[in-house]
Amino acid sequence: MTTTATPASPGRMPGQIKYIIGNEACERFSFYGMRNILVPFLISSVLLGYLPEGSEREAMAKDVFHTFVIGVYFFPLLGGWLSDRFFGKYNTVLWFSLIYCAGHACLALFEGNRTGFFTGLFLIALGSGGIKPLVVSFCGDQFDQSNKDKAKVVFDAFYWIINFGSFFASLFAPLLLRNFGPAVAFGIPGVLMFIATVIFWAGRRQYVNVPPSGNDPDSFLNVIRTALRERRPGQGNAGALVAWGGIVVAVLMLALWALKAVGADLPWWPDSFGFVITACLALGVLIAFGGWGASLQLERARGRHPDAAVDGVRAVLRILIVFALVTPFWSLFDQKASTWIIQGNAMVVPHEQWWWPSWLVKEPAQMQALNPLLVMLLIPFNNLVLYPALRRMGFVVTALRRMGWGIAISGVSWIVAGVLQLWIDGGAEVSLAWQSLPYLLLTFGEVLVSATALEFAYSQAPHAMKGVIMAFWYLTSTFGSLWVLLTNAGVRNDGFKAMIAQTGLSEPAFLMFFFAAFAFVAALAFALYARRYPMQDNYRVAT
Template sequence: MSTPLEASAGRLPRQIPYIIGNEACERFSFYGMRNILVQFLTSSILLAYLPEAERAGMAKDVFHSFVIGVYFFPLLGGWLSDRYFGKYNTVLWFSLIYCAGHACLAVFEGDRTGFYSGLFLIALGSGGIKPLVVSFVGDQFDQSNKGKAKIVFDAFYWTINFGSFFASLLMPLILKKFGAAWAFGIPGILMFIATFIFWLGRKQYVNVPPDNADPDSFMRVVLSALRTQRSGEARPGYLVAVAGVVLAVAMLLGWALTATGLVSGIWPESFGFVITACLSLGALIAFGGWGASLQLERARGLHPDAAVDSVRAVLRILIVFALVTPFWSLFDQKASTWVLQGKEMVMPHDAWWWPSWLVSEAGQLQALNPAMVMLLIPFNNLVLYPWLRRLGFEPTPLRRMGWGIAFSGLAWIVAGVLQLWMDGGDAVSLAWQILPYALLTFGEILVSATALEFAYSQATQAMKGVIMAFWYLTSTFGGLWVLLTNAGVRNETVTAHIASTGLSENAFLMFFFAGFAFVAALAFALYARRYPMQDNYRVA
């Protein structure tokens, strides 16, 4: 066995630059198209069939439906990779789908069917590779050079934010000056380059074969717990899980009957397929997890105690993740609601410090997020956290996550105040949006970066892949809350209530989401107080 010194002195795998190059181009392509999507839709002919007042709401629906897909399809990519094709083949094939989606956006900028098909393909391709690339990097290391892995993972993090920064800064300008074909075409070209770079390294990669033969996987332990009968004992967990399946099927059936016009009134017409599918998935996870927790001890004897305890840990983590979903409903709206708000603000060209030569579109302010991330993470680690410890306050992962959710709520309070200022008829400088962006980014660091650290420490080695799949779903359900809210404000009773408050719809919703975050932060804090912390880091 190699010593730590020998491991850290090992050579960096020669194939790593191919993966890093792929990631840099892919992230630029993704954020390049994602961050101009709402501003393109609001002014495109794709939504010309709607009254002008409804276009912004529909653009937000399309955007958040897309985000939901991006964070749902990791389930499919991970399953195909683990069971059938391995990481390299799965990443390559999903990348080709990804390229096809970009091509659709560029070619069908004026055709709804073609454009939305492109968004679906990008969601499928981007989501399909999302859970695989980082673990594929890990596969390239062994005991002789594992000390170099941290360098590569740090490079990955900076690459993601580097690509996001320049894509957010440049693509709104391309959209404004050269039109949608170029604005969506350039990210497509970058994705093609990303795929080509990844393919170039094919003969050098370490390819771990797929292995789905684990008899003690998460799903197998859960199914054993639910199915096992004991003489003279009821099966409450099984009944709860079955109730979740029945509820999920009933919602999908209600949507289908309503959508086809066969039956009316059994399912809200404003709840389209995406909302219904997400609600159904939520019912399966919530009731299935609850049912499994009630009968989990029945899996002992059929599976090792360690496997059963690991599943118990995952079920506890799922509650933490569920309480994080409101954060994502606020965070992802920086690319939709905040962009729309920024378009109504005044560009501060008269300010001496404003870079007018570069920043001339409200959507470009999204570049603040990755820029601040790269600055705030070292600030937190080197300055803020040590200072808090000197004051006697230990910033544990759960405390950081709870405060992160609260800071996101504070960001939306500031955004709501800016909206009130605008609603009063004043010309408000876009520079004021820097403050909510800073607060939201600070919250993101406390939640997102910390959650991965928390989940890694709580989940056993065998369950870390399952945890990552559930983590991606937190963004899916964050998008669901936004779609449900948008559907709600189309109800006459809800709009009448908003009008009775004296607030504009935009201001009301900003304060509503802030309140949503504060309630979630409080619930998170209450649950965190009784959460039994684990330590599942690998023994050296």
């Protein structure tokens, strides 16, 4: 049952939307403000003072950043579950927002204390991740059949606000760090997050609150469980064996990590595989083997669950393969806030050039502002110019083709970044302005992948499974950062370092070309799978 204190007037924009949009604007500025200065702060801070300046400290800063990103995109699973099962969207968003505020406070107060600062990062990952899957859907709950035509306007505003907040946060947060220090640079995003929470709370008497659904007997996990447990005379249980094999492997991995952590001598288990890497690998094994096993005997769930639920689970399992092939893209994309900032620090800011906005752009980290700015320009360009032109030329611009090309173009952006690194390694003074080209290519890839993927997943998944799809979509970023952590762990190996040295490339240049190749291989695998993917159309039928 849906309850509301102030029902929306028929055909009109719900008045409570202003509170949700205001909350989103402040929250996005707070998140990108702290996120985009995290790596430069760590490189220069006493938190990593136990490491010598240079590549070791930069590598650790990257590890911390990508571990943080893993948490941000893992905790939506927790937030969505708590909302759906127990507390509803409003209460879950409000309480996670308070955790979020506490995390910002820790960053500002404990800039020189490793435990306090890393606790703050954990709380921000928990709070930001916890509300991530809920705010947009909570916004959608405010509309009904009488004013649903206004929802698109609001969702467009959401997208615009996200990029607006990211743009200004990327521009000004590095200046705050440079001119006023970390306490202010992390404190101002914290103040904005507190304002975001107050704005959200202020609309509490006007919101439509859809109560939690509780335990759905035909949910994704319940259908999977039935398929794996159901026994049929004369049929084997290959699916269940595969799923149990995944559970055994995942538990074994966690056990090996635990033994290593208490000092056991396990030379064949990498020292650099800490808890985060091991837990993510174990989660990946569970998803892969569980999904494979369920697909082998999914038909056994029919009769115990409606056909629509079983077909929905099969659609989700197919989409998961698409999502898995997208994870390499995120390993490239999220490094613009780590690897590319480190590269920018070795470049020359062209203050002497008349065309360079020296009054505003003073730090390499500010180049990240190009990403949201280009997103706001490229989406209308693609929709109004590029796609219509390609259609007139006879090219069919499908969602899967756009995503495959987006992954490949992101690989090209890293080829360009690698060439810039070769110039730097050769002793040339390279202008920071050159980074505009890889940013343009990477953002073009992002628009083709990210904006298209949600449209694709929405069309492929039945209505009852759309929430599950969103949870798995966020996990693509988690596994994208996992690939970065695994690569960073690999370059600490003496044998791998020797191999890099034999190429004649510096470690940064080698890794840039490595990630470009990673993207090209993923794009090829994506194209091969897309050719045999059975497209569905699960848009709601108009009434």
